[in-house]
Amino acid sequence: DRxxxxxxxxVIAHEFSHILNGDMRLNLQLMGWVFGxxxxxxxxRTIVRVSPRNRRAGGFxxxxxxxxxxxxxxxxxxxxxxxxVSRQRERLADASGVQFTxxxxxxxxxxxxxxxxxxxxxxxxADAEQAAHMFFAEGLARIFATHPPILERIRELDxxxxxxxxxxxxxxxxxxxxxxxxxxxxxxxxxRSAFTGSPLAPAGAATAALSPGLAPAESTAQLIVTQVGRxxxxxxxxxxxxxxxxxxxxxxxxxxxxxxQALVLALLLSSEPPIRxxxxxxxxxxxxxxxxxxxxxxxPIAQGLAPMLRLPALQQLFPALRRCNPAQRRAxxxxxxxxxxxxxxxxxxxxxxxxxxxTLLNDELEARVPHGTVSLEDAQNEISVLFATLAQLGAQDxxxxxxxxxxxxSTVLPMRRPAYSAIEDWPRRLSDALPVTGS
Numbered sequence: 001d002r003x004x005x006x007x008x009x010x011v012i013a014h015e016f017s018h019i020l021n022g023d024m025r026l027n028l029q030l031m032g033w034v035f036g037x038x039x040x041x042x043x044x045r046t047i048v049r050v051s052p053r054n055r056r057a058g059g060f061x062x063x064x065x066x067x068x069x070x071x072x073x074x075x076x077x078x079x080x081x082x083x084x085v086s087r088q089r090e091r092l093a094d095a096s097g098v099q100f101t102x103x104x105x106x107x108x109x110x111x112x113x114x115x116x117x118x119x120x121x122x123x124x125x126a127d128a129e130q131a132a133h134m135f136f137a138e139g140l141a142r143i144f145a146t147h148p149p150i151l152e153r154i155r156e157l158d159x160x161x162x163x164x165x166x167x168x169x170x171x172x173x174x175x176x177x178x179x180x181x182x183x184x185x186x187x188x189x190x191x192r193s194a195f196t197g198s199p200l201a202p203a204g205a206a207t208a209a210l211s212p213g214l215a216p217a218e219s220t221a222q223l224i225v226t227q228v229g230r231x232x233x234x235x236x237x238x239x240x241x242x243x244x245x246x247x248x249x250x251x252x253x254x255x256x257x258x259x260x261q262a263l264v265l266a267l268l269l270s271s272e273p274p275i276r277x278x279x280x281x282x283x284x285x286x287x288x289x290x291x292x293x294x295x296x297x298x299x300p301i302a303q304g305l306a307p308m309l310r311l312p313a314l315q316q317l318f319p320a321l322r323r324c325n326p327a328q329r330r331a332x333x334x335x336x337x338x339x340x341x342x343x344x345x346x347x348x349x350x351x352x353x354x355x356x357x358x359t360l361l362n363d364e365l366e367a368r369v370p371h372g373t374v375s376l377e378d379a380q381n382e383i384s385v386l387f388a389t390l391a392q393l394g395a396q397d398x399x400x401x402x403x404x405x406x407x408x409x410s411t412v413l414p415m416r417r418p419a420y421s422a423i424e425d426w427p428r429r430l431s432d433a434l435p436v437t438g439s
Contacts, residue, residue, distance in 0.1 A: 002113055010097055010107030017096035023089050030082045037074040044068025086146035094153055108157040115150045116169035242312050249301055250313055253320075259294060260320035261332050264357075266298035267310060268339040268350065275343045282338050286331075310349055314356065321360055333357045346427045348393050355434070376412060382433035384409065384418040389426045398422060 003011065018024060047064025098104045147153075154161050253259035265283065270276050283292060305313055324332065336357055340350045376383065387408045388401075395401035405420040423429050 002117065003110055006101075006103060006106035007110035007113065008106075009101050010103065010110050013097035013100040014093045014107060016100065017093040018089070021089070021092060021096065023093065026085070026089070030078075030085065034075065034078045034082055037071060037078045039071075041068050041071025041075055044071050083146045087148050090147050090153070091156070094156065098157065104157045108154060108161075111150055111154045111157070112161075112165060112169055115154065116166045242309065245306070245309055246313055246316065247301060247304065250316060253298055253301070254316050255320065257320050257323045257328070258291070259298070260317040261324070261328070262291065262294040263298040263302060263317060264314065264321070264332065264336060264353070265339065266295050266302035267305075267314065268336060268353065269299060269302065270343060271303075272343070278342045279339050282335070282342065286335055286338075307349070311352060314353060318356075318360065329357075329360060333360075351427055351430065355431075380413055380416075380418060383412060385423065385426075385429050385433040387412075388420055388423050389430050391420070392422060392426065 018027075044064045044067030048061055048068060050060075050064075094107065097107050101107070151161075151163065250263075253263040269279055283295065287295075302310075321329070321332075333354075337354060340346055340354060346354075387405050391401040391404040391408070395404055401422070402420045409417045409420075
């Protein structure tokens with residue numbers, strides 16, 4: 001409750017670094033090794049306790065004592081190793097967390113608050129030392145610390161840190177906003193009205209409702225870039241409005257993989273009768289009557305969704321779609337592709353849906369591929385195709401498309417960038433520019 005958004009991002013980036021660097025697996029192994037050594041000591045102690053009851057078992061008492069001593073020596077060595085390894089991994093996680101957020105101040109301030117409020121990070125439990133290396137800060141009052149001293153970690157992030165700041169932070173009131181300050185009723189109603197009107201309400205209506213003083217045309221690429229990863233109240237209201245605007249009947253199709261597949265296919269059905277007939281013939285050829293009946297129930301929901309709600313609705317289906325086996329995923333992707341190409345053309349939503357299904361399929365079938373190895377300059381041709389496609393699909397004429405393209409590209413590649421050119425076969429060009437890999 002005492003951390004603001006930047007500080008929370010720093011803490012989450014720190015923990016995410018542990019996962020990315022394989023520390024969670026190492027932590028569990030360390031826990032198993034330390035506990036195994038502790039079990040050896042317990043076995044020896046049990047032998048020592050039992051042996052005095054039988055005078056003839058003096059040899060067992062000596063053996064038990066030896067096992068107990070060896071077990072405790074091993075336990076001591078294991079804890080020393082656990083602490084040493086954990087301290088190094090914590091330093092690495094701090095550095096990686098700063099690299100992810102590009103904001104050392106956030107993690108630094110979070111550590112300062114933890115140091116100023118030690119009761120919030122102190123864990124008192126008999127078995128807590130077994131998992132000490134998995135905490136964010138030192139949670140145990142013992143000699144072998146699994147985390148570096150917190151003041152040392154702060155100084156690594158801020159060499160000019162003054163310890164006197166701790167007393168000032170400890171005296172400050174909590175910064176957590178009240179619930180009514182975060183989302184007020186009038187603002188929530190304004191956001192909700194952007195989606196609950198006409199099913200074909202334009203996308204700009206939501207923007208106008210969320211930011212009355214900022215029209216969509218006034219939004220600059222720089223403003224969008226600076227807001228990435230830093231949602232404010234308007235963005236929270238927007239997300240809340242999207243969630244509220246999704247129909248309650250959508251939930252019945254998110255609870256099973258069969259229902260999710262049915263709604264995906266229903267979203268692809270055309271409103272033009274000749275094309276719809278060809279698509280329904282494809283469905284009848286590939287699916288059983290019960291499956292077709294589920295699709296029929298999903299059609300009214302799909303038709304009632306506003307254009308800007310279709311992708312959010314699709315995202316609600318993905319947890320259920322991930323429960324499909326590989327064969328079902330392949331069949332769904334192939335059938336969706338057939339429906340998309342039934343009219344010999346493809347729109348932006350169909351392209352996005354096909355890419356999402358392709359990603360879903362590759363998540364299961366292909367090996368994971370590391371990301372972040374290509375610079376923006378090296379990928380400028382692919383970025384140009386993406387931005388040109390977005391500008392072309394979102395603008396009414398070539399002049400507006402060119403202006404939108406330049407506004408976006410000048411932010412991503414300010415020094416040198418490809419010139420704008422209209423893309424005729426944008427689905428193929430965009431697919432080549434954005435290959436799908438396992439993630």
